[in-house]
Amino acid sequence: MARTRTARLMDGAGLARRIIDTSAAAAADIHGRTGTAPCLATVLVGEDPASVTYVRMKRARCEKAGIRSRHVALPASISTRGLTEKITELSDDPAVHGILLQHPVGRHIDERAAFEAIAPDKDVDGVTTHSFAAMSFGLPGFVSCTPGGIMRLLDEYDVETAGKHAVVVGRSPILGKPAGMLLLSRNATVTYCHSRTSGLSDIVRQADILVAAVGRPHFITGADIKPGAVVVDAGYHPGNVGDVDHASARDRAALITPVPGGVGPMTIAVLLAQTVEAAGRQLGVS
Known part of the structure; x- marks a missing residue:
């Protein structure tokens, strides 16, 4: 199989700075008005x-x-x-x-x-069952910050989700599960996997969009990745490594998040944005 060109990095740090700048302006407006x-x-x-x-x-x-x-x-x-x-x-x-x-x-x-x-109106980290249900049904509320950041990254890089096969490796109630639900809401076909999934590599190789959130360093290698896939690595481990082996994955993926500088900064950016949004709602200026 011919190798694809080296994957383009998804700059979460840069996007996060822009989101925080927007949030800072909104926070200043709320402060000035109230x-x-x-x-x-x-x-x-x-x-x-x-x-x-x-x-x-x-x-x-x-x-x-x-x-x-x-x-x-x-x-x-x-x-x-x-x-x-x-x-x-x-x-x-x-x-x-x-x-x-x-x-x-x-x-x-x-x-x-x-x-x-x-x-619920103060759950800016999106960790309650109320927030998960609201997110799943498309109702007003706050999303889990890391999955919310992932979706903003996909939007920033014009990643088409409708009709694509998204594979989420991880089932955390505040990361893997909500990430899959958000992708499903964008009309992706979602498969949930985890460390005990039988034939995991075969399933991961089908992913047009891969979200690695299993919590194990270098758990997914380049050989597991479909050529041209979008790879989002939500893991972080000592030595600045993620759940994906980036050295081998970059030769097959089209887009990939770096570790650090990818998903991590986006998590904090969404937390701040949702805090400002919550304040606006509670103070009646949203």
Whole structure:
């Protein structure tokens, strides 16, 4: 089989900057019209180094975009009840427009119960069952940020989804599952796979659009990719590697997201955009 030319990189970092600039302008408009700046509350359980870094980065991006950030640091020993009570308190606070619960939260905590304590109109990370249902039925609400960022990337590069076969490798409730539903809403034919799928490579080779979200480094290689496919790598692992082996994948794909600089920046950009949107709705200026 003849090799395709090296895949074109999908610049998530550049698109994210433009989305954040637009969000910053919208945040300034809301502040000017209401005297209130959009506010995102970040909730962190424990002191996991990666989680601490992610939250710090998100708060810094908020500040640059004119979004206030309220940080709630909770001990790793907190119970499910204690965590849900704190989130409910934030949900009831009119000064908070969006809530981000950084995960994971600890094995002793019922993470789903904690997510469900977030009021739907403040679920700017798109993690509640309400948000998933609204997204699936095309109703008003907030999408999961990483899948939402993926769709914006596909739009930016004029990727046609209607009638295409999209394969999602991963079944996370806040990444793989919503990514497939969003692609389905764009008239793609969607196949869900995961690490235990029998004959996975054969299925992946059928993908016109591949979303890799399985959480394993270099799990998918170039040999698994259909020539000319669009490859979205939503994985991130130590050493700046994703779920896809980019060295081999770039020789077969037409478009591919880099790691880093692809999906990651888009996740934060969508989070900020949805926080500003939530503030506008709650303050009556949307």
